[in-house]
Amino acid sequence: MFLSKPKTLSTHRGTFTWREGGDPDGSPLVMIHGWPESSYSWEHTGKHLKHGLRVIAPDLRGLGDSERTQGVHHYQKQALAADVISMLDELGVTDFQLVGHDWGGVVAQEVALAIPDRVQKLVIMNIAIINNLKGNMEVIDKVRSGSGKAYWYQHFQQAPGLAEAMIPGNEETWINYFVQGIVAPIPADAVAEYIRMYRIAGTPATGANYYRTFVDDAKRWATLSEHHWNIPGLYIYGNKDKVIIPEYLNHIEECFDDIQVEQVDAGHFLHEEQPEEVAGHMNRFLDTH
Known part of the structure; x- marks a missing residue:
């Protein structure tokens, strides 16, 4: 195993879990998972990371083994970033490199802000x-010009009470629908972990809350158009993704002082379909001591 078993950490914001791997004395690398995953999503990518990196992988609120907090506002991405920062402060981690996938990529951006x-x-x-x-x-215009059927699960989870009523007892079917690899299979141990996680009481609701906050999140992001990242950036794109379509890459060079874009022959869960290739791109970009 690359990652440790989940460790529990209490901060002023709540009780969370996290995993650690790599070089204990290495340069801190914070890796934030997306939905419907947990910190375990970095297990197979981590095995291919170069020596000299200390991986710190939090379980976001409501997923993994972190607390299942009631109240939708806790799942706004700015709030989830505050959770992560509180964990890093508790761990004594000051400066770090940062990786995020899916909603974890948004949380990572909120941390960086x-x-x-x-x-x-x-x-x-x-x-x-x-x-x-x-x-x-441009993404919104493209989606509106088609059927938008790939986004059904977002509308399903935004509907009040629907996820809570229909997912319990059907966790295996629910998870397997999303994490089927498009180019290569997602490791079976990872899929089993996400099914286990979704069987924890309250997870259908807390998982859905990531989408129920989307309107408020989007209002916030609409105010950020003048922001310009001066942090060196790398965007790794699984180019077979049916939800995060290629138009998401349009104009991102205008948002950064320094951005590299790499494409991988994979679907949405690229780091689990092609962990060695994804790790290779990160190894060329990330620094060690």
């Missing part, structure tokens, strides 16, 4: 760049 002087490099995978208003509007 909140404490830019502590984030040395930023890696984002298969999610919107939150200050890329121009590109994200």
Whole structure:
């Protein structure tokens, strides 16, 4: 195993879990998972990371083994970033490099907005760049011009009470629907972990809350169009993704002083379909001591 078993950490914001791997004395690398995953999503990518990196992988609120907090507002992405920062403060981690996938990529961007002087490099995978208003509007136009059927699960989870009523007892079917690899299979141990996680009481609701906050999140991001990232950035794109479509890459070079874009022959869960290739791109970008 690359990652440790989940460790529990209490901060002023709540009780969370996290995993650790790599070089204990290495340069801190914070890796934030997306939905419907947990910190375990970095297990197979981590095995291919170069020596000299200390991986710190939090379980976001409501997922993994972190607390299942009631109240939708706790799942706004700015609030989830505050959770992560509180964990890093408790662990005594000051400066670090940062990786995020899916909703974890948004949370990573919110972390970088909140404490830019502590984030040395930023890696984002298969999610919107939150200050890329121009590109994200082009995505909306493209989706509206088609059927939008790939986004059904977002509307399903936004409906009050529906996820809570229909997912319990059907966790295996629910998870397997999303994490089928498009190009290569997602490791069976990872799939089993996400099924286990979704069987924890309250998870259908807390998982759905990531989508129930989307309107409020989007209003916030619409105010960020003038923001410009001066943190060196790397965007790794699984180019077979049916939800995060290629238009999300439009204009991202206008959002960064320094951005590299790499494509991987994979779907949305690129880091689990092609862990060695994804780790290779990160190894060329990330620094060790």
